[in-house]
Amino acid sequence: MFASQRQDRTASKQRLYCYLAATLLGCIGLLVNLFPIPLFANVHLILGNAAILIASARLGRGPLLWCMLLTVSGLYFSFGQPISYFLFGLEALFVNELRRRGQFLLYADLIYWTLLGMPLAYLLFSLSPYPNQYMLFSVVKQGFNGVLYTAIASVILMLMPKWWLQGVSDQEVVNRDFRDKLSYGVVILISLSLMVSLLLSSCYLIRTQQELLFQQMDSASVRVSDDLEQIINRYVDAIEIAGKWMPTETAVRQDAVAELHQQYQGFSSILVAKNDGSVVAATPRSYLDHSPQFAVRQYSYLANNFAIHKTQLTGAQYSGEDNGGYVVVATAPWFDPLGNADGVIEATINVQYLRSQLDLDGHLRLVITDSDDQVVIASKGLNIEPLSPLKISAQQPTDSAAVNLVKLNQHDDFFEQTTSLTQGWTLHVLTAYKPVIERAEQQFLIGLLILIVGSVVSTMLTRKLSRHLTKPLEMLTKQLALPYQAADSMRRLPLGSAREILLLHRELKYQRQSIAQYQEQLEDKVAKRTAELAAANTKLARLALRDGLTGVYNRRHFNDRFESYRQYSLRSDQPLLLAMIDVDHFKRVNDNHGHLVGDDCLKALAAVIQTHFSRENDLVVRYGGEEFLLLLPHMTIETAQLQLEQLRLAVQHRSLVTLADGMQLTVSVSIGAIIADAGLSNSYDDWVFIADQALYRAKNSGRNRLELEAHVDSAVKNSAKQAQTSALTTSLNELG
Numbered sequence: 001m002f003a004s005q006r007q008d009r010t011a012s013k014q015r016l017y018c019y020l021a022a023t024l025l026g027c028i029g030l031l032v033n034l035f036p037i038p039l040f041a042n043v044h045l046i047l048g049n050a051a052i053l054i055a056s057a058r059l060g061r062g063p064l065l066w067c068m069l070l071t072v073s074g075l076y077f078s079f080g081q082p083i084s085y086f087l088f089g090l091e092a093l094f095v096n097e098l099r100r101r102g103q104f105l106l107y108a109d110l111i112y113w114t115l116l117g118m119p120l121a122y123l124l125f126s127l128s129p130y131p132n133q134y135m136l137f138s139v140v141k142q143g144f145n146g147v148l149y150t151a152i153a154s155v156i157l158m159l160m161p162k163w164w165l166q167g168v169s170d171q172e173v174v175n176r177d178f179r180d181k182l183s184y185g186v187v188i189l190i191s192l193s194l195m196v197s198l199l200l201s202s203c204y205l206i207r208t209q210q211e212l213l214f215q216q217m218d219s220a221s222v223r224v225s226d227d228l229e230q231i232i233n234r235y236v237d238a239i240e241i242a243g244k245w246m247p248t249e250t251a252v253r254q255d256a257v258a259e260l261h262q263q264y265q266g267f268s269s270i271l272v273a274k275n276d277g278s279v280v281a282a283t284p285r286s287y288l289d290h291s292p293q294f295a296v297r298q299y300s301y302l303a304n305n306f307a308i309h310k311t312q313l314t315g316a317q318y319s320g321e322d323n324g325g326y327v328v329v330a331t332a333p334w335f336d337p338l339g340n341a342d343g344v345i346e347a348t349i350n351v352q353y354l355r356s357q358l359d360l361d362g363h364l365r366l367v368i369t370d371s372d373d374q375v376v377i378a379s380k381g382l383n384i385e386p387l388s389p390l391k392i393s394a395q396q397p398t399d400s401a402a403v404n405l406v407k408l409n410q411h412d413d414f415f416e417q418t419t420s421l422t423q424g425w426t427l428h429v430l431t432a433y434k435p436v437i438e439r440a441e442q443q444f445l446i447g448l449l450i451l452i453v454g455s456v457v458s459t460m461l462t463r464k465l466s467r468h469l470t471k472p473l474e475m476l477t478k479q480l481a482l483p484y485q486a487a488d489s490m491r492r493l494p495l496g497s498a499r500e501i502l503l504l505h506r507e508l509k510y511q512r513q514s515i516a517q518y519q520e521q522l523e524d525k526v527a528k529r530t531a532e533l534a535a536a537n538t539k540l541a542r543l544a545l546r547d548g549l550t551g552v553y554n555r556r557h558f559n560d561r562f563e564s565y566r567q568y569s570l571r572s573d574q575p576l577l578l579a580m581i582d583v584d585h586f587k588r589v590n591d592n593h594g595h596l597v598g599d600d601c602l603k604a605l606a607a608v609i610q611t612h613f614s615r616e617n618d619l620v621v622r623y624g625g626e627e628f629l630l631l632l633p634h635m636t637i638e639t640a641q642l643q644l645e646q647l648r649l650a651v652q653h654r655s656l657v658t659l660a661d662g663m664q665l666t667v668s669v670s671i672g673a674i675i676a677d678a679g680l681s682n683s684y685d686d687w688v689f690i691a692d693q694a695l696y697r698a699k700n701s702g703r704n705r706l707e708l709e710a711h712v713d714s715a716v717k718n719s720a721k722q723a724q725t726s727a728l729t730t731s732l733n734e735l736g
């Protein structure tokens with residue numbers, strides 16, 4: 001229970017550490033993402049997401065998502081795109097899952113962007129209000145950026161101290177092949193250096209092109225604004241001077257106006273009107289005939305001039321279709337000889353004339369607007385009608401302060417540079433953003449291609465290189481499995497193996513030879529000791545079965561062997577004999593001659609019994625004290641009777657011990673025996689009991705007797721009785 005509590009405590013401590021690490025990583029990611037690195041125009045590099053990838057490689061799903069939320073919030077504050085949470089959240093979970101299955105971080109992220117990230121981003125961008133024309137670029141850049149920050153995360157992970165890997169980790173450390181590790185490390189280094197050099201060179205190139213473009217915009221702006229101002233000023237000055245020097249006589253005045261128009265071909269028309277609004281001179285002259293129709297005072301742009309008597313340039317006011325184009329109106333006061341303002345001169349300047357004087361249709365796009373932001377004149381390629389309001393909306397600021405990125409008429413994006421002209425007009429110099437992006441897109445695509453090819457080639461190379469190390473190592477490992485005795489037959493390492501490996505191989509061979517020798521010596525020693533041990537064990541086993549004094553079997557051996565003797569008799573259908581032999585009045589031997597003599601007597605008696613019953617299967621046992629037991633298979637009643645009697649008589653007539661005084665010691669024995677079919681009883685106690693009873697009867701009947709009890713079938717018994725009689729007679733004769 002305590003162990004499980006301790007485990008719970010360790011687990012919750014580990015979880016806390018993981019969340020702390022996720023918070024730290026998330027905060028770093030958030031901070032870095034708050035300051036995206038500007039590449040060119042409004043394209044930025046995002047590096048803070050490396051924090052998410054580090055978390056993907058080390059943490060569980062909970063802390064990982066927390067880290068992702070923090071990090072992506074930095075992007076949200078910078079760019080305000082909520083789909084980032086989805087795209088990068090999915091990236092984190094996907095990479096985390098592949099990592100758990102043992103995939104390398106960079107490969108896992110490459111798989112994500114190729115299979116899921118880029119197609120998904122394409123789909124999401126096409127659904128979002130993000131400009132469709134840059135979708136491919138955005139998607140490719142996203143993938144490129146993803147691989148870049150993953151490579152950075154991988155390098156950071158490789159450099160991280162070991163305690164981080166063990167202490168703050170929800171994931172198991174995967175053991176990989178050296179070859180895979182080496183090629184992965186090289187791929188990371190190559191990818192990183194390729195991506196960084198590609199980024200630097202392409203950014204440098206694009207920025208240089210961009211600066212060149214901005215310089216062109218600058219010079220176009222200066223040139224066109226100068227040209228325009230010169231033309232306008234010339235025309236405005238002309239009517240201003242005409243106002244000052246307008247002849248008073250009607251005929252001369254008309255001629256002067258006609259001459260003025262002739263000198264300045266850019267005029268569409270010139271009208272001279274008195275303060276009351278009546279037209280007093282005009283070109284074309286036909287306007288004079290229709291003078292009442294020109295209620296000039298009613299024109300708002302003129303009405304003002306009647307009041308303030310100032311030269312001014314108004315914007316495009318109407319389309320002078322009859323004069324071949326849109327017109328711009330310039331007005332100037334008309335003074336009488338005394339210097340009183342007598343009326344106004346209104347002159348219209350033909351826009352087509354202005355266009356012919358200005359270079360508006362080069363590779364840059366130009367728009368000139370008046371003070372009301374109404375288009376006066378625009379490059380043809382823009383398809384903007386004069387008199388229409390110019391709709392320009394600001395985009396994200398670019399990294400260049402000189403220009404802005406704008407959206408024209410809610411459609412295309414342009415770099416824009418504006419110059420304020422006199423009279424409140426503005427010159428807009430525009431250049432399309434799309435070619436810049438397309439160039440970058442091309443470079444990013446080429447970069448990705450180089451990256452993939454570079455990774456494949458470097459993987460192949462490192463694998464081939466690492467084989468120089470791993471193949472000999474594999475061979476060494478295999479040879480380690482060979483028996484030590486095979487040290488001499490250790491195979492040579494492949495040609496070109498590293499010097500260190502060759503040294504290791506040589507050392508290993510030497511060590512294995514020494515071990516083999518040592519093993520041989522050891523085996524000899526072990527064999528000798530084993531033989532000694534076996535002999536000792538045999539002796540011990542023999543001692544355990546034998547009686548210490550007499551050397552015949554002990555009672556335990558009888559107990560163990562009884563059943564097998566019985567089974568043997570059962571199988572061979574022969575009776576089994578069990579006899580108990582007890583020395584008569586043995587106490588007296590001890591008492592009269594001492595225990596040592598008693599012992600010698602018992603030893604001699606055992607020897608006599610063994611001599612009489614020396615068949616391989618005859619079992620002679622010292623049952624206890626001066627009592628011996630015989631277990632004899634394959635006996636008939638006759639042979640039993642005969643042999644036991646012979647034993648009794650042999651003991652009685654044999655001197656067992658020579659006493660100190662030279663006297664011979666003899667003893668007699670009483671024998672109680674049972675011969676029976678083996679099925680009589682399976683318990684040796686029963687058999688011993690019956691034999692003991694017989695012995696008891698022999699003792700009670702005067703000792704030095706045999707009492708044999710037979711429990712065999714009657715036919716056998718009868719023949720046994722006859723045999724008993726004849727055997728007895730024979731033996732007594734022999735002895736007598």
Ligand SMILES: Nc1nc2c(ncn2[C@@H]2O[C@H](COP(=O)(O)OP(=O)(O)OP(=O)(O)O)[C@@H](O)[C@H]2O)c(=O)[nH]1
Binds near residue numbers: 586588590596598624
């Ligand atoms: N010397 C010697 N004496 C033993 C040994 N084991 C038993 N005895 C003696 O054997 C004697 C047995 O005596 P009892 O059981 O009275 O029987 P007995 O004197 O032989 O008389 P009966 O059996 O009735 O004829 C005892 O005195 C024991 O001390 C032994 O290993 N060595």
